[in-house]
Amino acid sequence: MNDENTGGAVEATDISFEDDEFVYTVHINQEVCVGGGQCVFAAPEVFTQRDEDGVVQFVTEYPSADERPDIEEAIEVCPAQVISMTKKPKG
Numbered sequence: 001m002n003d004e005n006t007g008g009a010v011e012a013t014d015i016s017f018e019d020d021e022f023v024y025t026v027h028i029n030q031e032v033c034v035g036g037g038q039c040v041f042a043a044p045e046v047f048t049q050r051d052e053d054g055v056v057q058f059v060t061e062y063p064s065a066d067e068r069p070d071i072e073e074a075i076e077v078c079p080a081q082v083i084s085m086t087k088k089p090k091g
């Protein structure tokens with residue numbers, strides 16, 4: 001556990017992780033976020049909301065690959081298509 005970031009959030013709008021086969025990149029488009037927080041509910045280890053306005057932020061730049069199902073759930077439940085994920089083969 002590392003507590004380097006302040007307030008439990010990082011400024012990045014892209015984060016990535018990998019499993020045995022693929023490198024995944026997760027992107028958030030904060031411009032269109034409506035701040036409902038469903039993503040945080042679905043994947044609390046990955047997403048949080050900015051104190052001031054509820055806009056989504058990442059909790060970490062280096063999520064575990066174990067979070068992938070929760071991230072996919074967050075993508076599904078987000079009402080504003082804020083979150084996207086791409087994958088490409090490793091190597």
Ligand code: SF4
Pocket residue numbers: 032033034035036037038039040049054055056077078079080081082083
């Ligand atoms: S679910 Fe979507 S719109 Fe709601 S806070 Fe998360 S990213 Fe923003």
